[in-house]
Amino acid sequence: MIEFFVVIFGLIIGSFLNVLVYRLPLSISLINPKRSFCTSCNTQIKWYENIPVLSYLYLKAKCPNCSIKISIVYPLVEIVTSVITLLLYLKYGLDINFYISIFLFYTLIVLSFIDFEYKAVPDYLLLIAIVTSFFIVDFSFQNAMIFAGGFVLLDFFITYYIQNIKAKITKNDDLLDQTALGEGDIPIVAIIGGMLGVKLGLVAIFLASLFAILPAIYNIVKKSDIETPFIPFLVMGLLSCFLFSDFIFNILEGII
Numbered sequence: 001m002i003e004f005f006v007v008i009f010g011l012i013i014g015s016f017l018n019v020l021v022y023r024l025p026l027s028i029s030l031i032n033p034k035r036s037f038c039t040s041c042n043t044q045i046k047w048y049e050n051i052p053v054l055s056y057l058y059l060k061a062k063c064p065n066c067s068i069k070i071s072i073v074y075p076l077v078e079i080v081t082s083v084i085t086l087l088l089y090l091k092y093g094l095d096i097n098f099y100i101s102i103f104l105f106y107t108l109i110v111l112s113f114i115d116f117e118y119k120a121v122p123d124y125l126l127l128i129a130i131v132t133s134f135f136i137v138d139f140s141f142q143n144a145m146i147f148a149g150g151f152v153l154l155d156f157f158i159t160y161y162i163q164n165i166k167a168k169i170t171k172n173d174d175l176l177d178q179t180a181l182g183e184g185d186i187p188i189v190a191i192i193g194g195m196l197g198v199k200l201g202l203v204a205i206f207l208a209s210l211f212a213i214l215p216a217i218y219n220i221v222k223k224s225d226i227e228t229p230f231i232p233f234l235v236m237g238l239l240s241c242f243l244f245s246d247f248i249f250n251i252l253e254g255i256i
């Protein structure tokens with residue numbers, strides 16, 4: 001029964017996270033306007049048109065006023081938030097660790113979807129995420145530093161390759177000021193190391209790279225050159241390893 005309320009709670013928070021994803025990068029106040037509005041025609045959305053997931057289905061993904069298509073991202077954020085809330089509840093119950101970890105993952109969800117949209121994220125959100133992660137049980141500063149440092153070094157090598165070797169071979173001057181990894185990725189990698197430790201952390205980074213291959217293949221097939229954001233995939237790797245650590249450790253023991 002509590003599970004049911006946790007799911008509903010997750011959907012409602014997800015609806016609020018949508019507001020953050022939309023308003024924070026555009027610097028629109030969270031309080032004013034208080035009610036949500038259509039991003040195309042600015043019509044205020046009525047309360048019964050603002051029910052998580054259900055309204056999206058009921059409105060058939062169209063604004064009732066201007067008929068513009070409502071993005072699938074809105075119900076997606078709500079469902080993802082709800083599922084993550086439920087899984088963390090199943091891990092911790094209504095423990096203090098539950099509240100800390102949902103707050104962290106809510107921040108990471110907002111960061112992920114903003115990164116998808118803008119390929120850049122606000123620094124204060126990264127700061128909130130990393131400071132919150134310090135309060136996760138068994139967070140290790142040492143491992144956080146190891147991962148952040150390792151990542152900076154990796155970024156140096158790949159960036160050197162892109163700017164000095166790939167740029168010359170392909171004669172593409174655009175590559176001269178391109179960097180391999182985003183700056184926003186570093187705090188997330190530190191969170192991964194600190195929360196998961198070295199072994200599990202490496203599994204998380206490996207999973208993140210696997211997840212990130214899919215959009216990369218899509219880009220090649222579609223011959224588009226969209227920059228793939230990495231934060232969402234790092235978060236997916238972190239989440240999988242954080243929730244299913246026992247399962248992954250068992251597999252690792254089988255291999256090593």
Ligand SMILES: [Zn+2]
Binds near residue numbers: 039040041063066068
């Ligand atoms: Zn509209």
